[in-house]
Amino acid sequence: MIKVRIPTPLRPMTGGKNEVEIAGNSVAEIIDNLSSAHPGIKERICDEQGEVRRFINIYVNEEDIRFLTGKETLLKDGDEMSIIPAIAGGR
């Protein structure tokens, strides 16, 4: 199982949990399985083309998946995946 860290804006979809345990071998598979457990969450993470939305970074352990092999990045038991919105703010 992979520990997936859920960002604040998506926690209403995981019943308020900031971490969930999800099975899967790759980032793509984990996003799909996460969405089976918490319907609708994939649409919030990925756009219509299936690409990760422009304001979200996904990390496996401490590395951004862009510098690994993107959504095909493989994970093993004990790895952690973090879904992190880039910094924002306002006036």
Next chain:
Amino acid sequence: MFHIPSGILQDMIAHARELAPHECCGILSGKNQSVAETYRITNILANMSDGDLSRFEGAKLSDLQRLSPEERADIAFQMDAREMAMAQRDIRSKELNLIGFYHSHTFSPARPSQTDITIAMEFEGYRQKLNLPEPLHLIVSLEHTDKPDIRAYRIQDSQATEVQIQEISE
């Protein structure tokens, strides 16, 4: 006390002016308490779908929903995540640290808004897990067009505390 070369302060002001009335945003890198470089990051807010706006909360979200996409960028910013990741990688490759984030307030003072504080606290939770250093939050205010104001803050426990910055002439 943080040291920022005057060229970098000027560059942040120029960035804010170029994008006004939209808010600009960017990243500062450096070593210890000295800023070495800036990275201009695209404010993608005007290109975000209505669904993506739920990344914001409460009053800010309802304000954003009332505005046209173009107007939204006047009152808020969202960094492009890819550019942010590329900047962080570049910073690492130069053996520097991420020192902070900056953004502009085109019509209001250089003080963190409730949204700035909420999102900074959200980021605090993530960055500790990712072993990133605590960032400084800088705001460039263009409220008084002929007298731009830059101030820096630490944001901890939902409180913003101003940190003095010292301009270093080059």
